[in-house]
Amino acid sequence: MKLGLTFLTKSGSGQCVPYGLMSIATYLEQKMDAIDVQIIDTNFENVYETIKHGKFDLIGIGSMTIDYQKTIDLAKRIKNDFNMPILVGGHHISSLPSSFKDCFDIGISGEGETTMLELVQLFEKKMRFNDKELEGIKGLIIPKKNDGVFLTERRKPIRPLDEIPIPNRKFINKGYFKRRQLDVWGEFGIESSIITSRGCPYKCIFCSTTRFWSELRFHSPKHAVEEVYQLVENHGVTHIQVWDDLFTIHKKRLREIAKLLREEGLTEKVKFNAQPRANLIDDELCQILKSMNVEIVLFGFESGSERTLKYLKGESISVDDNKNAIKLCQKHGIKAQGSLIFGSPGETLEDMEKTLDFIDFAKKNNVNHLWSFVMTPFPATPIWDIAQKRGKVDDNMDWDLLSHQNIDKPLLLDDDISVEEFKKVFLKGRAQMRYFKWKKILSFIRNSPLETLGIFLLHPIENLKKLFLKHSSDVESNENPSTTSI
Secondary structure, three states: OEEEEEEOOOOOOOOOOOHHHHHHHHHHHHHOOOOEEEEEEOOOOOHHHHHHHOOOOEEEEEOOHHHHHHHHHHHHHHHHHHOOOEEEEOHHHHHOHHHOOOOOOEEEOOOOHHHHHHHHHHHHHHOOOOHHHHOOOOOEEEEOOOOOEEEOOOOOOOOOHHHOOOOOHHHOOHHHHOOEEEOOOOEEEOEEEEOOEEOOOOOOOOOOHHHHHOOOEEOOHHHHHHHHHHHHHHHOOOEEEEOOOOOOOOHHHHHHHHHHHHHOOOOOOOEEEEOOOHHHOOHHHHHHHHHOOEEEEEEEEEOOOHHHHHHHHOOOOOHHHHHHHHHHHHHOOOEEEEEEEEOOOOOOHHHHHHHHHHHHHHHHOOOOEEEEEEOOOOOOOHHHHHHHHOOOOOOOOOHHHOOOOOOOOOOOOOOOOOHHHHHHHHHHHHHHHHHHHHHHHHHHHHHOHHHHHHHHHHOHHHHHHHHHHHOOOOOOOOOOHHHOOO
8 A cells, every 4th residue: 555644844944854754654664564655745846746646545644733724725635636535643633633624534643653553554454444443543533423523542652762763764855965054053064853762851831842742752872873873874964953852861871872973983974963951051961962072052041031931941940040051052162052932921021121131141152043933822732721711722723823933913922012012122132133143154154165155156146145044034933843743
């Protein structure tokens, strides 16, 4: 049988690969003798046309909340034109099963590998689904005949995590491995990503990824390093983004990963970035990261206001922790980057001004890059509950409103602050961040002068525009792409 797994997340700079779909495709191929799996990627092909001509037996679509409207529109078109069975999975439907639409046949809730295997094996028997047998599969969202959905028993997380094989990059387009300008790094190279754990022990009130994974699990150091080895040796990768929610939480594991990387001769071949938490950073951790060639770390700084920061991330972290993390990174020669959020419930204009002060601090202390978001509610979080009570979100809303770039309609801004006042402060922060934009442009030129000169000599005006536009926006999506799975 032939299965199409559809990826609808746009990746402007090439780093947002369909990691979850790769994992599922690899898992299915390993467990089944006769299955043809193809990832249909909107970044490289017309998804509808590929499905139209692909002779697929079954289509799966993985969707984050920000892509859910596109997912619905595509599913309606496929169902209308081909009446093909369609599965929907991933972050959004797992967090908000009540938003299930009749253009889908079945939803997959939570971790997708085992559930997808059982579903495909069931479908393979008669090339259709049996409703009674479906009820025996854990982790499903099944539409009721009258209305609503039926949820089967929740599936336990896969343990040990090494049961999931290293994702086979043969399933993704070779265009992901082209040498290009790398936005995060400020230089040229071939970039890819890995995920060495699933979950996070912290519960930031705006973050839905930790709730998606439900508990924290780790791949073994050997498994993690083997994936790095394959990327470097098979695909020429020079830069790797570690997409773990909190890669740096266990120093002992990090030391073992660093040791294995050195033994394989990889630390001289590839650079890493990772996401730590500011209150966990110390000299020892910085030394470990430096030893494994982690060049950049990305923090969720979120706010320069003590009150707002604790509301968002809890009592375990402070503005001083954020500032200390910046100084420690500078001390050890690690580039610090980070995100900031404006427009949280209860946040005052005075709180936002304190975030502007934090931007100034970051500039003075050699932070490599900052970007800012508008607070956006995602399902299964306390922030979503607040937005729901305020009548801003529901199961049938315009999902395109859920954008970190929505400065004209900030959904969580308190009523006593006008949108005009909010935009004034937010855009003032953007103006302060132009420093980081030009810093990155200069970094490209400094790190790869000959390559930069070459592309500009070929198409000087066009490439100057491209380089500028790549860094002209300080608002990006921070919904973790690693959760985009079936």
